[in-house]
Amino acid sequence: MDATDPDRVVIFDTTLRDGEQSPGISLNTGEKLEIAHQLARLGVDVIEAGFPITSPGDFEAVQAIAREVPGPVIAGLARTHVQDIDAAYNAVRDAARARIHTFISTSDIHITHQLQTTREDVKGQARAAVAHARQYVDDVEFSPMDATRAELEFTAEVVCIAIEEGATTINIPDTVGYTMPQEFIAYLGRLYDLVPGLRDVVLSVHCHDDLGLAVANSFSGVMAGCRQVECAVNGIGERAGNASLEEVVMLFRVREDAHGLTTAVNSREIARTSRMISRLTGYAVQPNKAVVGRNAFAHESGIHQDGVLKERTTYEIMDATEVGLESNSIVLGKHSGRHALRDALEQLGFKVEGNALNAAFKRFKEVADRKKQVTALDLEAIVSDEMRERADAHELAWFEVEAGSRREPLARVAVKMPSGEEAVGESSGDGPVDAIFHAIQKASGTECELRQYTVEAVTEGEDALGQVTVMLRTAGRLATGQGVATDILEASARAYVRALSNALEGAAIREAEAATAEAAVERTPGP
Ligand code: KIV
Ligand code: ZN
Numbered sequence: 001m002d003a004t005d006p007d008r009v010v011i012f013d014t015t016l017r018d019g020e021q022s023p024g025i026s027l028n029t030g031e032k033l034e035i036a037h038q039l040a041r042l043g044v045d046v047i048e049a050g051f052p053i054t055s056p057g058d059f060e061a062v063q064a065i066a067r068e069v070p071g072p073v074i075a076g077l078a079r080t081h082v083q084d085i086d087a088a089y090n091a092v093r094d095a096a097r098a099r100i101h102t103f104i105s106t107s108d109i110h111i112t113h114q115l116q117t118t119r120e121d122v123k124g125q126a127r128a129a130v131a132h133a134r135q136y137v138d139d140v141e142f143s144p145m146d147a148t149r150a151e152l153e154f155t156a157e158v159v160c161i162a163i164e165e166g167a168t169t170i171n172i173p174d175t176v177g178y179t180m181p182q183e184f185i186a187y188l189g190r191l192y193d194l195v196p197g198l199r200d201v202v203l204s205v206h207c208h209d210d211l212g213l214a215v216a217n218s219f220s221g222v223m224a225g226c227r228q229v230e231c232a233v234n235g236i237g238e239r240a241g242n243a244s245l246e247e248v249v250m251l252f253r254v255r256e257d258a259h260g261l262t263t264a265v266n267s268r269e270i271a272r273t274s275r276m277i278s279r280l281t282g283y284a285v286q287p288n289k290a291v292v293g294r295n296a297f298a299h300e301s302g303i304h305q306d307g308v309l310k311e312r313t314t315y316e317i318m319d320a321t322e323v324g325l326e327s328n329s330i331v332l333g334k335h336s337g338r339h340a341l342r343d344a345l346e347q348l349g350f351k352v353e354g355n356a357l358n359a360a361f362k363r364f365k366e367v368a369d370r371k372k373q374v375t376a377l378d379l380e381a382i383v384s385d386e387m388r389e390r391a392d393a394h395e396l397a398w399f400e401v402e403a404g405s406r407r408e409p410l411a412r413v414a415v416k417m418p419s420g421e422e423a424v425g426e427s428s429g430d431g432p433v434d435a436i437f438h439a440i441q442k443a444s445g446t447e448c449e450l451r452q453y454t455v456e457a458v459t460e461g462e463d464a465l466g467q468v469t470v471m472l473r474t475a476g477r478l479a480t481g482q483g484v485a486t487d488i489l490e491a492s493a494r495a496y497v498r499a500l501s502n503a504l505e506g507a508a509i510r511e512a513e514a515a516t517a518e519a520a521v522e523r524t525p526g527p
Helices: 029-042 056-068 082-092 108-115 119-136 152-164 181-194 196-200 214-223 245-254 267-281 302-310 338-347 354-370 376-387 432-444 488-523
Strands: 010-013 046-050 073-078 098-105 140-145 169-174 202-207 228-231 395-404 407-416 422-428 449-457 466-474 477-485
Touching: 010 202, 010 245, 029 046, 029 056, 029 267, 046 056, 046 082, 056 073, 056 082, 056 488, 073 082, 082 098, 082 119, 098 108, 098 119, 098 169, 108 119, 119 140, 119 152, 140 152, 152 169, 152 181, 152 196, 169 181, 169 214, 169 228, 181 196, 181 202, 181 214, 202 214, 214 228, 214 245, 228 245, 245 267, 267 376, 267 477, 338 354, 338 376, 354 376, 376 477, 395 432, 395 488, 407 432, 422 432, 432 488, 449 488, 466 488, 477 488
Parallel strands: 010 046, 010 228, 046 073, 073 098, 098 140, 140 169, 169 202, 202 228
Antiparallel strands: 395 407, 407 422, 449 466, 466 477
16 A cells, blocks of 8 residues: 555554553563554554653653554654654654654633743744654654644644644644544644645644544545544543554545545454453453454344344445454364463464563463363463563462352462562452452552553453453552453452552552652752
8 A cells, every 4th residue: 555645544552652551551561562563563653652752661651662662653743842852753764764742822811820821932933843743853743732733724734833843743632632533623624724834744733522523524634634533542642542553544545436445454453452442451442342243243133133133234334354353263172282382372463482481381371271262362361470470579379269158268488589588368358359458468568549440351262261351450550451361260360469550550650750850850950
């Protein structure tokens, strides 16, 4: 597919930046890399890998993605401050194709209350930021934040300045999900009239879903002439989230007859990408979610079932196989060996060798002993779960639980601490899961507040693997953790220990960053 084709829409994925800003999501560099590799396999054009100035962890992840993920353009976000742009450049500079994305608000609400500055200053900051970024890279994106609530004429002035200074993409954000499809078309049409130079750059849209209109508004943007859409897998992002990548992509694919537009995304990778994002972020996909929800291709009423059995297209506008939901033929059992496992994992896109293969094989055997058939979905869940184990984190060592309807449940849990020592805790509770969670708190010596607990089956059937997601708050940090096992008590314990570990790790990083910043202030000589 030709990227200069006027009918080709650029897919800019912001799962790792705006998506990661959702409460409770705490991805480490390894997880971000895993997601970035999958996004490249999915075929997105641009990966916005993070906001490098915000923390050393974010910087490190963006840099690792820029160095290791071939294919898409790798973008780093920056405010208009020089330090932000320098950090973004240093993080993305090793990418084969690097982009700096800089933004400043043009709405009076933001200028007055948040930035506490003037329109003149905003113009100056936009000019200086784009010029500075262009000294580093040829590919610079500029966003007038909260543009849809800003005075259009002022936004147009700022956009003109950004283009004069060499911005190559102008992105119009509907930051708070306020606009409506018809209004947005008119807005962008008028912007084209006011800024003739807009025809020489790529116009982009970035829509939030506060009124459930993110995809509709993004589509309006494209109808008005935009050729880049910013979106996130499963629609994650600030507040109600961003336009959902899978919905945007399938809208282009399914209705190409009507609009003639295409993307470079390999739609068969959509389901797997959605599962990976859901697992690693702890954000479950609602069952009736368009394209990737569990029920998106399920037919309940007799009339619908009858129709689909006779002819699929009676009640389906897309084929499940097109989004990668076809039942994969991989089936392993307890007699399958290491080679069979490695081949199956390779078919699923996991390159697992050496110690990682040994660990995956051990885990596979444990599951295969309890479950007759291990399918592709099971393998994907087990391997992703195994890949989350880290030597320096808290880990579930073992647990015992006594429970019944006529006695108070009692749990004993051993947690392997980051130091390598095993700590044991014992507790009763309102049920076996609650008893386990309290025993983990005792073992680790950490008090936590449970915020969310969900259990899902990985596949259908009585012996399905259970997948548990826990969101908790401890040490002032909200964090999620996931666990997969044939037994939901074990999956719950794993998920809880991981969430706790993620929260403590996040808190420790924040403390270290605060100490570094304080030391830097102390070292800075006074005026
Ligand atoms: O929503 C927004 O305005 C953003 C910008 C940084 C593009 O995320
Ligand atoms: Zn946003």
